[in-house]
Amino acid sequence: MGNHFSHGSHGPQKRDADKIMRSRKGSALFGVLLSRLFVCSGMSRAPTVIPASGRRRRDSRETILQAAEEIVARLGPAYLTLETAANEAKVSKGGLFYHFRSKEALLEAMIRRSMQLLESERNKVAESLTGERNGKMKASIIGTLRHLEGQRPVLTAVVAAIANDPKLVEPMRESFQNEFQGLCMELNLRMEDVAVLFLASQGLLLMELLNLSFLTPSQIRKVTQRMLQLVEEFDRPNSSGSSSSPA
Numbered sequence: 001m002g003n004h005f006s007h008g009s010h011g012p013q014k015r016d017a018d019k020i021m022r023s024r025k026g027s028a029l030f031g032v033l034l035s036r037l038f039v040c041s042g043m044s045r046a047p048t049v050i051p052a053s054g055r056r057r058r059d060s061r062e063t064i065l066q067a068a069e070e071i072v073a074r075l076g077p078a079y080l081t082l083e084t085a086a087n088e089a090k091v092s093k094g095g096l097f098y099h100f101r102s103k104e105a106l107l108e109a110m111i112r113r114s115m116q117l118l119e120s121e122r123n124k125v126a127e128s129l130t131g132e133r134n135g136k137m138k139a140s141i142i143g144t145l146r147h148l149e150g151q152r153p154v155l156t157a158v159v160a161a162i163a164n165d166p167k168l169v170e171p172m173r174e175s176f177q178n179e180f181q182g183l184c185m186e187l188n189l190r191m192e193d194v195a196v197l198f199l200a201s202q203g204l205l206l207m208e209l210l211n212l213s214f215l216t217p218s219q220i221r222k223v224t225q226r227m228l229q230l231v232e233e234f235d236r237p238n239s240s241g242s243s244s245s246p247a
Helices: 010-022 027-037 052-075 082-089 093-099 103-128 135-164 166-186 191-209 217-234
Strands: none
Touching: 052 082, 052 093, 052 103, 052 135, 082 093, 082 103, 103 135, 103 166, 135 166, 135 191, 135 217, 166 191, 191 217
């Protein structure tokens, strides 16, 4: 999809936040929100101290997963074997076997890693919307589409892997289910309204990955703006005073 969304600096973020607090109406609000959300959070965190042996094992595992992603994205899942992954990652077969005992285990870990990256992207957006009503729904919409920009080859590889072995769909289904249930529990929206927004953003993501999308980048931006507007329009008082849980 390419980088079609505007990026800003940390200075304008506060001004954008003030605009959002002053007004909830008009299309200008959603242009501001989009610009704000598409700026990566620059907050620094203190590094966690990890023993050298643990770092080496973690780094080796990440290197192997990245190598597997590159092979699947470049050549397809049929070309991924433990041997080709070891060669691509420049590790011994024994080192690879320590982490992954089979090709299926490697593919499953690759898919889980991709979904973790997607969750991380949403969390980055959610941090910038702390205190925003239904901010997590907005973060889910923007984070999903922003993740597609940065991780398209990886996500395409994931889809290809699942097509090659349908049993591998479970990690992705589990991730979607957990995300949806979490949104239903935390938002001030009805379950069916959360479903409409969630399925719209995930459907757009999957259509892009499968090369089925017929929308231009400009149209995708407008669709995203409309989904953010719907978050506001769906936000109506619940008769029980709480959001609905998925049945």
